[in-house]
Amino acid sequence: xxxxxxxxxxxxxxxxxxxxxxxxxxxxxxxxxxxxxxxxxxxxxxxxxxxxxxxxxxxxxxxxxxxxxxxxxxxxxxxxxxxxxxxxxxxxxxxxxxxxxxxxxxxxxxxxxxxxxxxxxxxxxxxxxxxxxxxxxxxxxxxxxxxxxxxxxxxxxxxxxxxxxxxxxxxxxxxxxxxxxxxxxxxxxxxxxxxxxxxxxxxxxxxxxxxxxxxxxxxxxxxxxxxxxxxxxxxxxxxxxxxxxxxxxxxxxxxxxxxxxxxxxxxxxxxxxxxxxxxxxxxxxxxx
Ligand code: ATP
Numbered sequence: 137x138x139x140x141x142x143x144x145x146x147x148x149x150x151x152x153x154x155x156x157x158x159x160x161x162x163x164x165x166x167x168x169x170x171x172x173x174x175x176x177x178x179x180x181x182x183x184x185x186x187x188x189x190x191x192x193x194x195x196x197x198x199x200x201x202x203x204x205x206x207x208x209x210x211x212x213x214x215x216x217x218x219x220x221x222x223x224x225x226x227x228x229x230x231x232x233x234x235x236x237x238x239x240x241x242x243x244x245x246x247x248x249x250x251x252x253x254x255x256x257x258x259x260x261x262x263x264x265x266x267x268x269x270x271x272x273x274x275x276x277x278x279x280x281x282x283x284x285x286x287x288x289x290x291x292x293x294x295x296x297x298x299x300x301x302x303x304x305x306x307x308x309x310x311x312x313x314x315x316x317x318x319x320x321x322x323x324x325x326x327x328x329x330x331x332x333x334x335x336x337x338x339x340x341x342x343x344x345x346x347x348x349x350x351x352x353x354x355x356x357x358x359x360x361x362x363x364x365x366x367x368x369x370x371x372x373x374x375x376x377x378x379x380x381x382x383x384x385x386x387x388x389x390x391x392x393x394x395x396x397x398x399x400x401x402x403x404x405x406x407x408x409x410x411x412x413x414x415x416x417x418x419x420x421x422x423x424x
Contacts (some may be wrong), residue, residue, distance in 0.1 A: 137379065138189045138267045140292075142256055143176015143282055144248040145194040145209065146227040147201040147408045148364075154235050165232070173229055174248075175272040175299065178294070178365050181246035182372035183270075184214035185413045186420060187269040188379055191215040193259045195247040197226035202247075213413070217259040222250045231304050248274050253282050257291075265291025270373070272297045277304035284311035297371055298325055314385065316371045319420060332385045336370055338363075344390055353390035369393070369400040369410060377420060388424045395419040399415040 153165040172181070180192035192214050196202045198221035205226060209216055229243040263269070269287035271280060271294070278300075287294045288311050295314040298305045299321055306325045309315070315330040323333045328351055336342040341354040374393035378385045396411050403409035411419070 138191060139270055140191050140193060140260060140263055141176050141180040141270045142193045143272045144174040145177035145196060145205055146174035146229045147205060148173030148231060150231045150233060152233050156234060156240050158269050169405055171406045172205060174227060175274060175368055178368035179270060179372045180214050181212050181407060182369055182410055183376050184212055186373060186376035186416050188376050191217060193217050193256055195222045195251040197222050197224045197231055197247045199225050201228060202226035210332065216367060220287055222247055224250050239248060245274060248415050253279060256283065263290050263292060268293050268295060268392045270295040273300045273302055277302050281308055284308055295375065301325065318367060336367055341394065342390055344385060351387045353387060353394055356394045358398035358402045360401040362404045363401045363408050365409060366401050368395045370397040392420055392422065
């Protein structure tokens with residue numbers, strides 16, 4: 137069984153600035169960190185660190201950032217396709233942390249937009265019925281819909297994390313088996329008919345709703361310093377926990393996910409905040 141994560145991969149640059157610059161102004165700032173990010177990459181990295189056979193299908197551009205990402209991603213225990221660099225800039229998220237604790241983020245999708253359905257279909261050539269197709273919200277509505285349809289035609293289990301939300305995403309539920317959303321996304325998109333629905337509620341916890349149960353799992357208390365990637369950690373570890381135990385998503389999957397997310401929020405950065413292979417092995421051995 138293999139999980140195919142089709143999504144984006146970015147360089148996350150975090151800058152400290154006094155305040156959001158006014159139009160026409162020029163301000164000083166400090167670059168605090170550079171990290172791998174992008175929801176597709178985040179989720180694939182965590183799944184693979186849990187011991188799941190994971191393929192990340194994401195486009196990396198042919199520039200300095202792209203070569204940096206390429207080098208870093210090949211240290212993770214996942215497969216990456218397509219293996220070449222795309223003739224465009226890599227995707228970047230510029231995260232501006234203001235002195236008052238507020239932030240502003242600018243993200244590009246040039247590389248993600250270059251990943252056509254034809255390229256993705258070729259990268260999915262070895263996918264078989266029972267494999268998992270995991271998508272986030274970084275592609276257009278049309279591309280996301282076509283990928284979900286492709287996954288269902290191939291007999292794959294489809295997992296959708298519709299973040300960031302785009303117009304039309306609420307029409308996609310008929311092709312989704314497992315949906316993971318935060319509370320505002322769930323209120324906006326009203327998921328219906330999915331066999332497993334998980335709604336995360338930040339520091340409160342998360343709710344699992346399926347045919348056999350409606351279960352709330354409180355968050356694991358943590359001294360939160362940076363919540364970037366909490367949702368991605370939660371989703372990936374929850375899915376990995378169920379797949380490793382060959383069960384449906386259950387209360388124990390949510391417990392494992394909440395332990396992992398508590399580690400992520402307690403450290404700064406994106407990928408560098410994620411639990412490592414040893415930490416994940418330990419927390420996945422908890423029996424509830
Ligand atoms: P993000 O977009 O910031 O990655 P999200 O909006 O997708 O996150 P959240 O609902 O904020 O998802 O968080 C997902 C899970 O992470 C929660 O269900 C909880 O288990 C954990 N979590 C989030 N914030 C905290 C916190 N401050 N302390 C402990 N756990 C947290």
